[in-house]
Amino acid sequence: MKIGFIGLGVMGGPMVGHLRAAGHDLAVWARRPESAAALVAEGVLLCATPAELAARSEVVITIVTASADVEALAFGAQGLAEGFAPGAVHVDMSTIAPATARVLAERYAERGIGWVDAPVSGGGQGARDATLAIMAGAEAATLARVRPLLGVLGKRIVHIGPPGAGQVAKACNQMIMVSAIQACAEAFRLAGAHGVDKAAVLRALAGGSAGSRVLEVMGAKMVERDFAAGVEARLHHKDFAILMEEAARLGAPLPVAAQVWQQLDALMGAGWGRDDTASLLRVLEG
Amino acid sequence: MDVGFIGLGLMGRPMALNLLKAGHRVQVWSRRRESMQPLLEAGAGDCASAAEVARRAAVTISMVADAPDVEQVTLGPDGVADGAAPGHIHIDMSTIAPAAAQSIAARLSVRGVLALDAPVSGGEPGAIAGTLTIMVGGDADACARVQPLFEAMGKSITRIGEAGAGQVAKACNQIITGVGVAAVAEALNFASKSGVDGAKVREALLGGFAYSRILENHGQRMLERNFRPGFKAWMHQKDVRIVMAEAHRLGVALPTAAATAQLFNGMIGCGMGEDDSVAMLKLLERMSGGVGE
Numbered sequence: 001m002k003i004g005f006i007g008l009g010v011m012g013g014p015m016v017g018h019l020r021a022a023g024h025d026l027a028v029w030a031r032r033p034e035s036a037a038a039l040v041a042e043g044v045l046l047c048a049t050p051a052e053l054a055a056r057s058e059v060v061i062t063i064v065t066a067s068a069d070v071e072a073l074a075f076g077a078q079g080l081a082e083g084f085a086p087g088a089v090h091v092d093m094s095t096i097a098p099a100t101a102r103v104l105a106e107r108y109a110e111r112g113i114g115w116v117d118a119p120v121s122g123g124g125q126g127a128r129d130a131t132l133a134i135m136a137g138a139e140a141a142t143l144a145r146v147r148p149l150l151g152v153l154g155k156r157i158v159h160i161g162p163p164g165a166g167q168v169a170k171a172c173n174q175m176i177m178v179s180a181i182q183a184c185a186e187a188f189r190l191a192g193a194h195g196v197d198k199a200a201v202l203r204a205l206a207g208g209s210a211g212s213r214v215l216e217v218m219g220a221k222m223v224e225r226d227f228a229a230g231v232e233a234r235l236h237h238k239d240f241a242i243l244m245e246e247a248a249r250l251g252a253p254l255p256v257a258a259q260v261w262q263q264l265d266a267l268m269g270a271g272w273g274r275d276d277t278a279s280l281l282r283v284l285e286g
Numbered sequence: 287m288d289v290g291f292i293g294l295g296l297m298g299r300p301m302a303l304n305l306l307k308a309g310h311r312v313q314v315w316s317r318r319r320e321s322m323q324p325l326l327e328a329g330a331g332d333c334a335s336a337a338e339v340a341r342r343a344a345v346t347i348s349m350v351a352d353a354p355d356v357e358q359v360t361l362g363p364d365g366v367a368d369g370a371a372p373g374h375i376h377i378d379m380s381t382i383a384p385a386a387a388q389s390i391a392a393r394l395s396v397r398g399v400l401a402l403d404a405p406v407s408g409g410e411p412g413a414i415a416g417t418l419t420i421m422v423g424g425d426a427d428a429c430a431r432v433q434p435l436f437e438a439m440g441k442s443i444t445r446i447g448e449a450g451a452g453q454v455a456k457a458c459n460q461i462i463t464g465v466g467v468a469a470v471a472e473a474l475n476f477a478s479k480s481g482v483d484g485a486k487v488r489e490a491l492l493g494g495f496a497y498s499r500i501l502e503n504h505g506q507r508m509l510e511r512n513f514r515p516g517f518k519a520w521m522h523q524k525d526v527r528i529v530m531a532e533a534h535r536l537g538v539a540l541p542t543a544a545a546t547a548q549l550f551n552g553m554i555g556c557g558m559g560e561d562d563s564v565a566m567l568k569l570l571e572r573m574s575g576g577v578g579e
Binding site: 237240241244245247248250251252253254255258259261262263265266267268269270273 | 534
């Protein structure tokens, strides 16, 4: 399939590799063309604009930072919408506001272009291993067309509902995951305050009812005081602003998430936004 | 002074009436024409647009719901900037985000309009009595020139700093009042669930270190179960959302305000948005097994 790809970061880089290995014909566009240099050297086509990328692709996959980035890529000057032929599909794998996903899907539908919001969970490791969990919001027929592509990138692909629904699931994912990171940070802060061996606590808890993926991965980072990003904390901070604002709009109280958000604000204020979210431990150490 | 007033709701109407009472010539326009009626009857001039208000006055005041409304009436089509002569002063007394106030002030200044942000505290009773607290951001000279207008509407008038500074002070006010309403509601609900007379508790506490205007006024309304607005819960929620978004932008932790914001979310979700924010008591009762004795 002729695929366009935008967003060659920690997540996008390995995803491009998997799609090429599966035999797809890939082209890319990059805001900073130098970030595509290695791919160009391997013969991947680098397009001059998103519109040009869309014009030569059946499906364009994007994975970028913020709602505004996706809006600009889709409907900005020389955006994807200008290039897509009717019947093409934009698969956005970024984490953005559900409301933005719904609006973009409607605007594309007016032009006969398909939309899938397909945010992922699993981080850089999941992207490299092609074991991402993918949460899709789309019309069923549209999703069916791109499902083989998503199958190359992830292990579990769940159709949550219409456009925007994938982003709702992702918001739920972020809320549970970061709240669990905060709980781990508090547990290790308490263990540290008592002066007991944190590594031993981690080993013991991993086998019991408090065991979880977050405890295993983030707990280990906290014990080793390894605060180098996996996923940069500023991205979780951004996700919380989106989900808390949506909760306010909908009249849904999220008392724990609200507190986690404030800890993330404190983390940002301390200047650790580009470090790992395991830095929530450092917030508690004052 | 020739002054225009835009936005004649719960707060704007009594504020504009006080300007008339103080002898100022007042021009009015409102999106909902029926809200203009009480002002027209009291002698205000009838305008067909915000631009016309600005043409017929040296100073315009807006008191509307949120930043997009302020944008619309000042910079939108037929807005204040379209009718204002050079040197015109626009005072926005709505509660909006500090960053939005700065951006609007900058764009008005390009069109020759001096902008002040002057949000208020004191609620509808303060607006009726002309005893509002007014927090001003913007040019010091412009602020001095409109002092007589502020004095007709408020009692305590403080210039905080440059554009947006008034809104920062208001955000601080909303942190303290939002958390304060929640604290008083929790205390009175706790008293009632403990089988103790909340009215006696309030009376005792008024003499001590927990005294506050909120305990006195809002506490009384909670005891009377008077949930008529006043200050609607959805407005209070909006103000707290502005504060939380600014804190997010700045990397500032507001854990207590964040907890309060969730209670406001709960009120909206339970259909209490149109009640006064003191209806938070009802939400806490639901979270505690129902209404206490």
